[in-house]
Amino acid sequence: MTITIKELALKCGVSTATVSRAMNDDPSVKKATKDKVLSFAKKLNYNPNLLARSFVTKKSNIIGLVMPDIFGEFFMEIIHGVDEVCYINKYYTMVSSSHGKRSTAEAIVDFMSKGIVGGIILMTPAINDEIRKILRLNELPTVVISGKRDFDRCDSISIDNYNGAYSLIDYLINSKKIKKIAHISGPLENNDAVQRQRGYLNALEDNGIKVNKNWIIEGDFTTFGGQAASTKLLKMQDRPEVIFAANDMMAIGCYVTARELNLKIPTDFGVVGFDDIFVSQFLNPRLTTTHIPSYDLGKEAATTLIKRMNKPEKNKFEHIIVPTELIIGGSVK
């Protein structure tokens, strides 16, 4: 169906080299020649075979997006942002998740070794030694999206989890005059979870509030986990006034608990979350939470990566920290 460079060269009465140059906008071709080639290309519906091109140039304009899992709104937004930037720059997005079957490390190695992708966006809850090792002897441009800047041998984008959590708690204490704040954290091997917890702890401390260890429960970022933890908290003798769930999913779990224990939010207890997922605005009452601009995160990562792919220096890496935003709903009285 689609013709090759040879055929096009024949039709144009020029060599394949000239066609190649014309297609690649080489300044050394005469304008008239270029115009001729391009018009023929259009007429004959010629499209350079990208595989062949990548093969010979050893450069691929395919970006590999490695994620721990393909699930939920957050990842969807990231993909969306990456795709958007890729489209504009004529790059392609290839997704890959660990599928719970292989490690993230394996997924990266797979991408790197097969020669398919020209750059990698890596999302991972934390950079372990295995990944660190791979990234270190990695020749492919890579951007890490992480909860914390913990690797400086490649570009990175991180969410300002610490300040997001800090501001949220500070708001509760100073604007809402609340002192009894419990925390359902995420799994502590996850950087986002750790940073949010740090923000929580420091905000309490800085405001002179003593931390009650019983009120800190490690959750798992799922609705179910949030439900379990909040049930525990709400059945305590000394019950917290507000629960800070480390993500909105767990906050939703708190809403479920409220319904089950026949308690009213925000009158009987308050809930705040983190992420500002789409549905949070439709919870009743609307959840007070911290907004993460995940779409922008994806765009930022893709932009940074493409920049690096075109100028693959091995130093002066960018480390972008994306700020969060406090969203005030009605889930705290």
Add this chain to the structure above:
Amino acid sequence: MTITIKELALKCGVSTATVSRAMNDDPSVKKATKDKVLSFAKKLNYNPNLLARSFVTKKSNIIGLVMPDIFGEFFMEIIHGVDEVCYINKYYTMVSSSHGKRSTAEAIVDFMSKGIVGGIILMTPAINDEIRKILRLNELPTVVISGKRDFDRCDSISIDNYNGAYSLIDYLINSKKIKKIAHISGPLENNDAVQRQRGYLNALEDNGIKVNKNWIIEGDFTTFGGQAASTKLLKMQDRPEVIFAANDMMAIGCYVTARELNLKIPTDFGVVGFDDIFVSQFLNPRLTTTHIPSYDLGKEAATTLIKRMNKPEKNKFEHIIVPTELIIGGSVK
């Protein structure tokens, strides 16, 4: 970093052809030779360059997933399902959306002409003439995921929208003894929307209930649209008992309206949706809706496509219809 077939052949003391055969599990190589090659490959960390391989075989094990937009849970689940099957079969998933800037047709043509992908999964609200034309002279194996089987020159997977909606309405009428049912449809250029509306209309008719045209409003599948339409419906003199929103997002809009008009669901009016998105289970009360197995849809599509890519016959296409499931919540009294 990664070595080529030539170097490996040298190390093994065999020809590149033999290495190639060994790597591709050609039965004609002696076991001993194969073992030697494979062990050397492992030791030297040899990975065949997939680009080169695809280039020469003119077969790509990359699947192009074309979607109208990359947004929301439905598409996320599709990607997830596709990715899962791709991973298992050693294929790769490339995503592409129309970005509201180019048409779906352009996205397909882009994939087809660049030689990158070996097959396409096409999700589209409807197959228009432009797409139809492209698919017709398309040499690439393609699977269409659509709301209705309206093209039979390639494999297709469709959701049983009609029966899903029919059963839902039938349930309302016969189990819940409700007669006054309104409908907020999706945009009518969308096949899913049309089929769901057909199910609604036929179910009413078959049960001897006269259709009230005023109670049918064309929505846009967004929360906001559902909110606007439901407000209109609930302010009518002759108000419906239950609103059937053509998707859960619009059903959520009905919940918002209820809050605003200070009406209680299900006592003052009922709501049913379609899709069974994740949050529907956390609405208060839980939404009665129709479940679409979107993850399975993605898996099914990828499985079918891979099968076709390995046996590219141009006839006897598969047309799979995926059934839906009635989910009974508490949003109807």
Add this chain to the structure above:
DNA sequence: CTGTTAGCGCTTTCAC
């Protein structure tokens, strides 16, 4: 069973 050879479509020296 294995090696030799040609060639996929494109880019890129190196001449002219």
Add this chain to the structure above:
DNA sequence: GTGAAAGCGCTAACAG
């Protein structure tokens, strides 16, 4: 400014 020719890493006849 343009053409000729080599070659990217791999597979696929065709011999042997």
